[in-house]
Amino acid sequence: MTREHPGTDVVVVGCGWVGGIVAAELTKAGADVVVLERGPWRDREAVAGSHDEMLPRRLVHTQDTAVDTWTLRHDGSEPALPIRRAGAWTPGTGVGGSSMLYGGVLQRLQPHDFVARSALTGRYGADAIPADSTLADWGITYDDLAPDYDRFELMAGVSGRAGANPFEGPRSGEYPMPPLPPTPGPTLFAEAARRLGMHPFPVPNGTLPLPYTNPDGVSRPACTRCGYCIGTPCEIGAKADALATVLPVAFRSGRMDLRCDSTVFRVTHRDGRADGVLYRDADGEVHHQRGRVVVLAGYTFTNVRLLLLSRLGTPYDPATGTGTVGANYSYNLLTTGAAFFADRRIASHIGAGGAAEYVADLNADNVDHTGLGFVGGGLLWSAAHVTGPIGGAILPPGTPRWGTGFTRALRQWHDRVVLGVGHGEVLPYRDHTIDLDPVYRDAWGDPLARITFDWKPNERALHRFLGSRLSEVLHEMAPTLVSEPSDLEPHFDTTRYQSTHNTGGAIMGDDPARSTVDTRMRMWENENVWVVGGSAFPQSAGTGPTATICALAYRASDAIREHLGAA
Amino acid sequence: MTDDLAALADTIFPATDGLGSASDLGAVDYVRATLDGPLGRGEHCYAAGPHRSPDHGGHGWQWADTPAQGLAHLLTMLADAAGGPLCTLDDTARTALLTDLDEGRIGDPLARAAFALLCTWVLEGALSDPRHGGNAGGAAWRWIGYAGGVR
Numbered sequence: 141m142t143r144e145h146p147g148t149d150v151v152v153v154g155c156g157w158v159g160g161i162v163a164a165e166l167t168k169a170g171a172d173v174v175v176l177e178r179g180p181w182r183d184r185e186a187v188a189g190s191h192d193e194m195l196p197r198r199l200v201h202t203q204d205t206a207v208d209t210w211t212l213r214h215d216g217s218e219p220a221l222p223i224r225r226a227g228a229w230t231p232g233t234g235v236g237g238s239s240m241l242y243g244g245v246l247q248r249l250q251p252h253d254f255v256a257r258s259a260l261t262g263r264y265g266a267d268a269i270p271a272d273s274t275l276a277d278w279g280i281t282y283d284d285l286a287p288d289y290d291r292f293e294l295m296a297g298v299s300g301r302a303g304a305n306p307f308e309g310p311r312s313g314e315y316p317m318p319p320l321p322p323t324p325g326p327t328l329f330a331e332a333a334r335r336l337g338m339h340p341f342p343v344p345n346g347t348l349p350l351p352y353t354n355p356d357g358v359s360r361p362a363c364t365r366c367g368y369c370i371g372t373p374c375e376i377g378a379k380a381d382a383l384a385t386v387l388p389v390a391f392r393s394g395r396m397d398l399r400c401d402s403t404v405f406r407v408t409h410r411d412g413r414a415d416g417v418l419y420r421d422a423d424g425e426v427h428h429q430r431g432r433v434v435v436l437a438g439y440t441f442t443n444v445r446l447l448l449l450s451r452l453g454t455p456y457d458p459a460t461g462t463g464t465v466g467a468n469y470s471y472n473l474l475t476t477g478a479a480f481f482a483d484r485r486i487a488s489h490i491g492a493g494g495a496a497e498y499v500a501d502l503n504a505d506n507v508d509h510t511g512l513g514f515v516g517g518g519l520l521w522s523a524a525h526v527t528g529p530i531g532g533a534i535l536p537p538g539t540p541r542w543g544t545g546f547t548r549a550l551r552q553w554h555d556r557v558v559l560g561v562g563h564g565e566v567l568p569y570r571d572h573t574i575d576l577d578p579v580y581r582d583a584w585g586d587p588l589a590r591i592t593f594d595w596k597p598n599e600r601a602l603h604r605f606l607g608s609r610l611s612e613v614l615h616e617m618a619p620t621l622v623s624e625p626s627d628l629e630p631h632f633d634t635t636r637y638q639s640t641h642n643t644g645g646a647i648m649g650d651d652p653a654r655s656t657v658d659t660r661m662r663m664w665e666n667e668n669v670w671v672v673g674g675s676a677f678p679q680s681a682g683t684g685p686t687a688t689i690c691a692l693a694y695r696a697s698d699a700i701r702e703h704l705g706a707a
Numbered sequence: 708m709t710d711d712l713a714a715l716a717d718t719i720f721p722a723t724d725g726l727g728s729a730s731d732l733g734a735v736d737y738v739r740a741t742l743d744g745p746l747g748r749g750e751h752c753y754a755a756g757p758h759r760s761p762d763h764g765g766h767g768w769q770w771a772d773t774p775a776q777g778l779a780h781l782l783t784m785l786a787d788a789a790g791g792p793l794c795t796l797d798d799t800a801r802t803a804l805l806t807d808l809d810e811g812r813i814g815d816p817l818a819r820a821a822f823a824l825l826c827t828w829v830l831e832g833a834l835s836d837p838r839h840g841g842n843a844g845g846a847a848w849r850w851i852g853y854a855g856g857v858r
Contacts, residue, residue, distance in 0.1 A: 194835050199751065209753040214765065221766045224753040367855060489855030529834045529853045541826055542719040543802060547726070550834075554851040580755060635767040 142418070142426045148172045148397070149704055151417055151431035153404045153446065155179075156237020157686065158437035158672045158693040160382030160390070161292075164356070165697035167393035171704055174429055175396060176419050178403040179203075179233030184383065187240070187373035193528030196371025201241055202230040203439070208582040210441055214594040214631045216458070216571055222580050222588065227635035229642060230371065231439040235400060238439065238640060239381040239686075240373040243493025243523065244347040246298050246380070246687040248289050251282035251309045252504040253681040259505060260515050268515055270598050273567045274468050276678040279650035279659040282309045288691035293344075296380035296690070297352035297360065299494070300344030307339075307500040320349045320363065323491040325558040328479075329522035330497035332616035338501045343521065344687070345494025346380025356389045368527055369493035379492070402427070405586060407434055407450040407669065414452075414669045420584065433668045433700055436646075437693075440674040444574045444645035445589040453646070453656050453665050458571050464656040466575045468568040468644035469591065470680040473518070473599055473628070474637075475562040475607040478534050479619035485555050488532060491524025502562075502609055503682040514601035518564030518682035520610050534559060537623050560614050562606030562625065563639065566599050568679045574645040595628045603628050641685050643677035648692075660699035661692060668703065672696045711782050712738065714794040718801045719829045726850040727843075734832025737841035741828050742775045749773035770817055777821035781814075788813045 150166055152159045155177035163173045195201070203209075203226065211220035232238035252259055257275045260268055269275055290312055292298075299317035302308075319342035330340035347369065353359040363378040377384030390396040401422035407414050408428065416430035436443045447453050447465050456467035499520040500506060509515055529550075534557045539549045577590035595603075607625030614622045629636075649655025652664040661676055663669045672693050674685050681688075716729035716738060729735050741747055758771040770777065786792055789804055796804070807813045808822060832841030834848070842848065 192836050192838070194831065194839055197831065198746070204751060205753050206751050212766070214763070219759065221759060221761055221769055222753045222755070223766075224768055225751070227767060485852075487854070489853070528855065529848065529851060530831055533830065533834070542805065542829075544721055544723050547720060547723040551724070551726075551851045554853060579757065580753075629765065631763050631765040633765045633767075635765075 142428050145427060145429045147416070147430035147432070148174045149431060150174070150433045150435060150700065151176065151429050152435045152437050153417060154237060154436070154438035154442065155235050155382065155398060156232065156437065157239040157382050157690050159237070160239070160386035161690060161693035162435055162437060162672065162697050162700070163390040163396050164386035165694065166700060167390045167395040169701045171395065171701070173390065173396050174431065175398045176402040176404050176417065176429065177235055177398065177400045179235070179400065181400040182235050182373070182383070184375070184377055188375055190372045190375050191366060191368050193531055196241070196527070197530065199226055199230060201232050201234060201371070201373065202226050203233045209588060211577045211580050211588050211590045212634055213590070213592050216592055219579070220577055220590045223634045228633065228638045229640040230637070231640055235387070235398070236373070236381050236383040240383065241371050242686055243370045244345040244379045245343050245494055245496065245684055246293070246296060246346045247344050247683050248309060249282070249681045249683050249688050250307055250504045253683070254278040254281050254285070256679065263505065264509060264515070268509070270567065270569070270596070272570045274570055275567055276468065276647065276649060276654060278678055279648055279655065285691050285695065286310070286312065288694040289687065291694050292687065292690045295354050295356065296346045296385055297348055297354060298344050298346055298380070299349055301342060304341035305339065305498070305500050307503060307506050315344060317349055317352060320345070320347060320492060320495045323487070323495045323524035325486045325488055325524055326495065326497035326522045328558055328617050329560060329613060332613050333499050333520070336612060336616055338499045340497045340499050343494065343496045343498040347492045347494040348378045354385065358385055358388050360384055363492050365490050365492060367489050367491055367524070370527060372527070379494070404446065405449065405584065407446060407452055409450065409452060409666060412666055414666055433670065433703060435696070435700065436669070436671045437673060440642040440645060441574060441589045443671050443673055443675040445576070447646060447656070447671065448576050449586055452669060453663060455575065456573060458573055461570065464647065464654065466573045466645050468647045468678055469572045469574050469593065469642070470568040470644050470677070471566045471593065472639045472641040472680050472684070473564045473566055473595070473603050474639055475603055475610060475625040477560050477607070477610050477614050477625040478623040479558045479560065479614045479617045480536055480553055480621045480623070481556045481558070482620040486558055488524060488555055488557070489528070493523060496521050496523035502606060512601070512605065514598045514605065516565040516567060516598065516602050516682070518562055518602065518606045520606065520613060521561050521563065522558055523561070529554060532557070534623070536621055558617065560610050562610045563682060563684070564599070564602045564606050565680045565682045567596070568644055569596060594632050600628055639684070641674070641680060643674040643680045643685060646671045646675040647678045648676040649678060661696035662699055670696050670700060711786060711793040714796070714801065715782065715785070715825065716829050718798065718805060719826055720833055721798070726847060729829050729833060732833050732841055732847055733843045734829050734841040737832030737835070737839055738825070738828045740840055742778065747773065747775035768820060772817065774821070774824055777817055778825060781818045781821040781825070784814055784818045
């Protein structure tokens with residue numbers, strides 16, 4: 141039996157950054173909002189005791205892949221296999237979603253990223269982009285989105301220093317907060333990069349160096365530099381997450397009805413209009429929540445899978461290039477290396493995930509790609525984010541993984557390592573898609589999302605390029621020895637963490653034949669459905685997606701408010 | 708009490724320069740608790756079939772066996788290769804056995820995957836917060852010089 145609920149103005153699927161921003165903005169505007177979150181309730185008291193690196197290692201805050209996971213195949217001719225345990229990416233679950241788990245970095249994309257196809261074609265000719273890439277302009281420019289970045293940064297208290305990154309887009313003013321205090325490892329990295337002619341900068345991020353009260357009157361304390369950010373909810377709300385920033389605004393309005401342990405599995409619709417969603421509660425009972433507007437605010441794969449399961453929009457067919465839902469799946473690539481210092485301690489247990497020095501000299505199209513054999517770019521960075529002695533057990537190449545050779549190395553190199561990272565964009569390709577798996581199903585019998593993805597030559601070349609420059613920085617630090625960045629594995633490895641930066645599948649754009657949602661995230665084919673999140677990115681960028689996802693959520697909130705007012 | 712699991716764990720993490728072995732630190736208790744807990748039973752892992760063997764890498768653990776079953780397979784395989792219980796071998800013989808496993812002279816992919824998992828769990832047992840049952844008294848933290856660990 142399906143339990144019917146009274147209708148509301150807006151039904152939001154997912155309570156992460158996007159769901160929280162939409163709920164706050166629309167309840168401020170007087171709308172009634174029902175937010176459905178599949179994971180559990182949590183508040184700040186519930187995350188006390190987070191100073192334990194076993195929590196992220198055991199994936200306690202990550203989507204439960206026993207219930208609902210993804211399948212992956214490396215090309216369209218082979219059967220996909222389930223990702224049986226989250227590894228390469230670890231999306232959050234529960235109130236706050238992944239906003240509770242990210243490292244805190246909140247960096248804007250570069251102006252180039254929004255117009256990458258036309259810019260690259262203009263500079264290098266159409267042949268520069270691989271023929272099978274579906275790289276697409278976003279339909280908006282950086283300048284269009286800048287006011288939404290501004291709103292988000294003011295709300296979240298983003299810290300940074302305007303102009304410190306010479307490649308960042310124009311800003312209306314200084315960051316709301318100054319940079320976090322420097323930490324030793326990233327400082328060594330930045331000094332070396334500067335000597336090599338690069339332009340390191342303290343990365344903009346949502347972890348507060350000072351107490352902050354935002355325009356909504358929400359106050360948060362300064363970071364205590366405890367070091368537990370990445371994969372871990374901040375115990376005190378110093379790291380900007382949905383629970384510390386936007387959800388209090390929605391709660392105090394009295395207009396948000398937040399229901400946890402509520403897994404949405406269909407959007408119900410008729411004649412091009414959605415009338416609500418179906419969801420299961422913790423006991424498996426099915427509910428129908430009606431609403432004038434439905435907002436999909438889940439993780440990339442969750443949004444796309446819900447569209448496909450609900451038969452909303454037109455599924456993408458890579459053979460013909462028709463349809464859009466599931467197209468332009470892309471990701472980020474990661475390369476890592478390490479500098480080992482026999483004679484100095486790094487104090488790597490102190491700091492924050494956002495206490496990092498970044499280099500954008502190789503990002504986007506900041507270097508001339510003529511003759512390089514690839515397009516796209518990425519960031520180099522070093523972050524004070526080693527969260528404990530297990531994750532920090534980074535040992536020199538050739539170290540045995542058991543026996544006294546191993547145990548002595550644990551002691552010899554503990555806290556004497558500076559990790560360097562290269563983080564690059566991944567082009568979207570015609571055959572890199574998200575669809576429904578024909579074999580594997582979730583705990584309730586619905587098909588899993590199936591991902592078709594592997595590393596292609598352009599990405600392998602970019603990865604090597606970032607790795608070689610990263611290696612130069614590591615050597616410039618004059619360490620005792622260096623662990624060199626390695627090549628990408630023969631096939632994408634679902635077990636090795638790369639990033640949780642999955643994008644695409646319901647992309648935005650100004651052409652209904654090529655995009656699922658318009659430039660304000662409303663579905664072209666359904667006038668009262670918004671699909672907001674990483675799923676809207678036409679492609680990934682060298683810069684991480686979080687700040688842009690949040691800016692898009694503000695943009696969508698404006699459109700939804702206008703729609704409600706006009707309807 | 709020494710059994711094959713403890714013997715194997717102590718070969719992975721032997722007593723070193725004043726620090727006790729995996730058993731001394733409680734890391735073997737940690738491994739046993741992990742095996743008996745959700746991870747060992749394969750909970751929080753997608754368990755539905757079909758279970759296929761991929762013809763190339765990148766897909767992680769695809770065996771129908773739970774991690775606990777994989778570890779049991781490893782211990783049986785090693786004991787068979789050694790011709791008797793691991794706990795009756797001396798350190799040199801156990802080290803030679805694991806070297807054979809590492810270098811592919813004995814074992815199969817499931818045994819090697821289970822061994823990698825065991826190495827990880829032993830490290831976690833040795834270096835995680837003592838609240839998880841290993842790293843007795845924070846001895847391993849003091850030994851490596853870990854300055855964090857505040858709660």
